Amino acid sequence: KKPPPAPGCGFAAPGAALVLSFPHRAFFWLVSLLLASLIWFVSVHLSDQEDSKLQYGLLVFGAAVSVLLQEVFRFAYFKLLKKADEGLAMISEDGRSPISLKQMAYVSGLSFGIISGVFSVINILADSIGPGIVGIHGDSPYYFITSAFLTMALVFLHTFWGVIFFDACEKRRYWCLGLVVASHLVTSGLTFLNPWYEASLVPIYIITVCMGVWAFFTAGGSFRNVLKCLSCKASRPQRSR
């Protein structure tokens, strides 16, 4: 006897469902940020407010905690999606889930990236409208443009990390996981080198490119695919309308 289709069959269409469930993913990231900021807030208030070195140290600590929590929540989301995948596979008509794990990984990474990028940059954007001169007090005049580049790198990085992370969890390659978390920590740490932008932005972009290539190969791409894609673009049939 065929099981009845689940309520909310909307997710049978992967594209729309994955895109439109962006708020859920964003919310996961937001909760991780909230927890991290709570921890930082509590630690700041419990410590000596006057000691600036300590405060700086706490800031670094807060950033590290935030990174770790983001990865934890990414893992939690992965677990959630696995369960959903199993459930969907069980109840779907042909015994396989309509959403592939790779798609989920990509969209989840992208959502994390979008929300974290927006959170990084929107206050800066709002301030950039108002009257003012960048860096008039001796700070770098390139603040806005470097923030923009940094945010872009961050969005890409989150997407790539999402893909690699999910794949690593799926295949239980824990060294991959460790590498992702480590690279996230390194990236976050590099931003503390601002305003020495050469030292922070360039390595971050190198990391981004490396992650991108890694994610591409993890997702099943290969050099041959790229060539095929570039040459046969015209003759490839349009799959989805």
Next chain:
Amino acid sequence: MYKESEESVPLLPLQQESMASALFNTDQNDNSERRRHDNSERRRNDNPESETNGQPQNNIQQVVEQDEEEDEELTLKYGAKHVIMLFVPVTLCMVVVVATIKSVSFYTRKDGQLIYTPFTEETETVGQRALNSILNAAIMISVIIVMTILLVVLYKYRCYKVIHGWLIISSLLLLFFFSFIYLGEVFKTYNVAMDYITLALMIWNFGVVGMICIHWKGPLRLQQAYLIMISALMALVFIKYLPEWTAWLILAVISVYDLVAVLCPKGPLRMLVETAQERNETLFPALIYSSTMVWLVNMAEEDPEAQRKASKNSTYDKQAPANQAQNEDAEADDGGFSQEWQQQRDSRIGPIESTPESRAAVQALPSNSQTSEDPEERGVKLGLGDFIFYSVLVGKASATASGDWNTTLACFVAILIVCCSAFFPDESTVVFCLHLQFFCKSRAQR
């Protein structure tokens, strides 16, 4: 306020439903596809009769052999459309409110409080402030409960005139007075010089067109725009005149009350909806945002059959008070066609009489011609209270956050989640349910 979807709560008059089913003549494919999705997506047993109007359900079996890709595409179109229909207006309302709060300082300035919240929050101690805000919230909530019960009682005892008078007065106030103040403050903020004559003309036009659109007939998009605007205006008033702690408390208590009022069997809102259902009437147009597709206006002009149906639709707008529509229909049972239209039709295609028999015959015809829309795209309805509620939430967050956009954004994401899951359960929501299910199963098996 309450939420319902067309499929589960048939609020349209019965004639319209039966006509809709005859009208939505798609090919066998599409119609049965959507019917299958409708049956599976909403509560399955709900009203397949109204969709098919007595046509046999055996075309559902044909669906099983349908193409997978077409399947996917339809669900994609169907699901996505519903979500977009819902969160675009909510987003628009929130955007208007946030934009106003961030630019026009009038709405963040403290100029006193409403009489519903008499206790001030400028107290010495935190405890006193908490107590005052609790009292304020209690008074406000009791006012709301009393008004809701009054509305339900009036509706139950068919005092439609009183209700309509009340709604007309409140929309008059919103459309003229509040928008006048809003416009004045916007002009002050941007230092725009404006004379009273131009202002009077603008407000007059805005108000009158708004009254017509909301309470009578009008293009759907315009009506939606007006409803969004009055929700935004109302939300702005609340943001300005409610002190902070009171506002947050009221928001919390209202959401609880909303749940109780809608889900509880004796809840006032539930009784309202059920009474409306029993009488097969639409609820008040001024209180509901409907995202219904404009299948009235989009009707094909060439097809005489569709033309006849279109004319029948346009003569009574579903937003008009349903009892009046039913009366009119009973008196002139010519199918609702106006005299001049009938003459026009007679001259074009020859004298045809639209009798109940002919209409029944048409309805019994098998589905074989193309149409623009179908039942499932009737869309969702959302009470304006929800718009106001979300906008007050986001507006207050952005007002108190002293220039920080992150707070506003976080609230916005949270509200989107509520919208998206409530109306469009996606895999995350289903995941939670499934997870629970597996958990229970595994516990049971142990």
